[in-house]
Amino acid sequence: MERLQKVIAQAGLASRRKAEKMIVAGRVKINGVVVTELGTKVDPDKDIIEVDSQEISREKLIYIMLNKPRGYIATADDPQNRKIVFDLLKGVSERVHTVGRLDIDTEGLLLLTNDGSLTYALTHPSHEVGKVYLVSVKGKITRRALNDLARGVELEDGMTAPAQVELIKHKKDNSLIKIMIHEGRNRQVRRMMDVVGFPVLRLKRVQVGPLTLGNLRSGTYRHLTKTEINLLKKIEENVLE
Numbered sequence: 400m401e402r403l404q405k406v407i408a409q410a411g412l413a414s415r416r417k418a419e420k421m422i423v424a425g426r427v428k429i430n431g432v433v434v435t436e437l438g439t440k441v442d443p444d445k446d447i448i449e450v451d452s453q454e455i456s457r458e459k460l461i462y463i464m465l466n467k468p469r470g471y472i473a474t475a476d477d478p479q480n481r482k483i484v485f486d487l488l489k490g491v492s493e494r495v496h497t498v499g500r501l502d503i504d505t506e507g508l509l510l511l512t513n514d515g516s517l518t519y520a521l522t523h524p525s526h527e528v529g530k531v532y533l534v535s536v537k538g539k540i541t542r543r544a545l546n547d548l549a550r551g552v553e554l555e556d557g558m559t560a561p562a563q564v565e566l567i568k569h570k571k572d573n574s575l576i577k578i579m580i581h582e583g584r585n586r587q588v589r590r591m592m593d594v595v596g597f598p599v600l601r602l603k604r605v606q607v608g609p610l611t612l613g614n615l616r617s618g619t620y621r622h623l624t625k626t627e628i629n630l631l632k633k634i635e636e637n638v639l640e
């Protein structure tokens with residue numbers, strides 16, 4: 400049995416707090432009867448839950464990690480008819496959405512789920528989880544550029560928050576760095592690298608919160624393990640409670 404507000408939130412209708420308000424306002428029915436009690440427990444597999452007289456989805460919650468290749472876009476459909484990440488999810492019948500985005504040219508770890516509440520928690524601007532990127536840049540990156548990235552740089556939409564930056568290696572005409580950021584602004588890493596004068600050649604996300612890409616092959620996906628899902632749920636609880 401689960402708390403009513405949690406089930407509504409997981410269906411992606413609202414945050415848990417908003418779901419509580421909906422319940423108190425008398426907008427929620429269980430098996431045809433209006434319930435305004437917040438502690439009410441329901442069986443999501445058996446009870447029929449309606450919000451504003453619309454039955455909420457009872458689809459099984461699924462959590463997928465995809466290693467997104469370059470050249471795929473992370474939207475449900477594309478007017479320009481480019482390849483979309485959902486083309487890579489053969490065998491998944493649930494209607495999942497991406498948790499955040501990766502640009503068309505960025506590769507690596509992309510999480511997909513139909514758990515709206517978790518998505519809300521992981522992408523909430525004030526609590527965004529750390530995301531780690533491997534960044535290959537043109538030229539021999541300087542200590543100064545690394546320090547600037549770590550402290551925060553000025554983008555047209557404001558200063559970036561402090562980041563963790565590590566030089567992995569220098570090669571003849573390029574460098575490989577690792578950067579962890581907590582924000583999720585549009586093309587953020589690419590823009591940060593442009594500002595410090597070392598444009599991105601290749602960008603790959605290798606970690607989101609407690610999840611690591613490991614050796615998942617490019618273009619393939621796997622379901623998260625129970626342990627991984629529980630780690631994400633802990634983050635969700637901290638954000639939403």
Ligand code: URA
Nearest residue numbers: 501502586587588589
């Ligand atoms: N930063 C970028 O520039 N692109 C992404 O896809 C993610 C982070």
